[in-house]
Amino acid sequence: MKTKTLLIAIALVMTAIQGWAQQATFQTDSKSRLEPLPLGISLQKTTNLIFPFAIRSVDRGSSEVLVQKAKGVENVLQLKAAKDSFQQTNLSVITADGSLYSFMLNFSAQPTSLNLQLADKPMGYEPLAIFAAAKDNQEKILTASEFVSVKNRSLSGPSSSRSGIQLQLLGMFIREGVLYFQLQLANNSKIPYDIDQLRFFIIDQKKSKRTASQELEQSPLHIHGNTTVVHTASKQVIVVALEKFTIPDKKNLVIQLNEKNGGRHLQLKVANRHLERSISF
Structure with missing residues (x-):
């Protein structure tokens, strides 16, 4: 009887710990969640994303979206749909200052905006991406x-x-x-x-006439x-x-x-x- 009571108590404690862990994880995730910005793109029109820093990394969720950096510049990304009515997908961009930009892409025959300028981050903003520490000061100067x-x-x-x-x-x-x-x-x-x-x-x-x-x-x-x-x-x-x-x-x-x-x-x-x-x- 005592053994059975002990097993029930242990099970209750484990259930409580598991529930607390799930709740703690959920709270942490909700605070750090980065909501993607909705963006409509078209088959016939090019959408330009203008970032405050040079683009370091681009990842598209589907090949049905065409992505390229504008020729001759480092901070403009150009988007276009590869086909009509593609399924919703996402786009992730990391810039030279360590900022992560997330977009949720949908097909739109007539996009509301073709040129989107991303604002500078506010004072005190901490970058989400961390680059290698080697030559850190020189990297900061290059980025600036x-x-x-x-x-x-x-x-x-x-x-x-x-x-x-x-x-x-x-x-x-x-x-x-x-x-x-x-x-x-x-x-x-x-x-x-x-x-x-x-x-x-x-x-x-x-310059004085008497001095060099x-x-x-x-x-x-x-x-x-x-x-x-x-x-x-x-x-x-x-x-x-x-x-x-x-x-x-x-x-x-x-x-x-x-x-x-x-x-x-x-x-x-x-x-x-x-x-x-x-x-x-």
């Missing part, structure tokens, strides 16, 4: 440079032009002790512009974009990452672009008041 490269112009900054070539400062950003300079290179001439050198250095605003002008070189940590050639009738954006610095009084930061085997050299001056307008992200 990619982010800055697709940002809209934020500064009516200085510019320099000569013989159809233009160098313009579009914006400055700062993150974790690194300054990011967003530059636009434009070639409105009929001759390609081969880049020889892109320099950043601090120099006196006015000293240049304080600022060495880039990373340069994102094409720094080889600017083709005719084209524009391109490059991002230069530099270790954080300030510009002393009566001095300027000079950004100098030199042409290889040519004379269309450009330079623009950045004052400390421009630097103070850097955007933190």
Whole structure:
């Protein structure tokens, strides 16, 4: 009798533990659940998903959905249905900052939106995807440079032009002790512009006749974009990452672009008041 009572008690305890575990698991899952965003796509129209960071990974749930990155860019994904009325499926995208985006795809002959821009994550957001720890700091700089490269112009900054070539400062950003300079290179001439050198250095605003002008070189940590050639009738954006610095009084930061085997050299001056307008992200 005692043995039977003991077995019943053990069974009741095990049932209670199992129920508690199921409840705890359910509570944890409900808090961490990432609901997919519903999205309709068509056979005849292309849907563009614009992400704030470069795309690292794409997984589609069905071959009935056509997916590709837009040619020449890293943060735009293009979707189209491969057939009419495909069965509901999903799409998962991981971007360079570790963010996971989940979509539930349905067929729609007339999608309500063809261009969807995904918002930046709020402050304090923790990425869901974790990349390898090797060269972590360099990876952060590369990721941040990619982010800055697709940002809209934020500064009516200085510019320099000569013989159809233009160098313009579009914006400055700062993150974790690194300054990011967003530059636009434009070639409105009929001759390609081969880049020889892109320099950043601090120099006196006015050079004294009695003293030699000293240049304080600022060495880039990373340069994102094409720094080889600017083709005719084209524009391109490059991002230069530099270790954080300030510009002393009566001095300027000079950004100098030199042409290889040519004379269309450009330079623009950045004052400390421009630097103070850097955007933190």
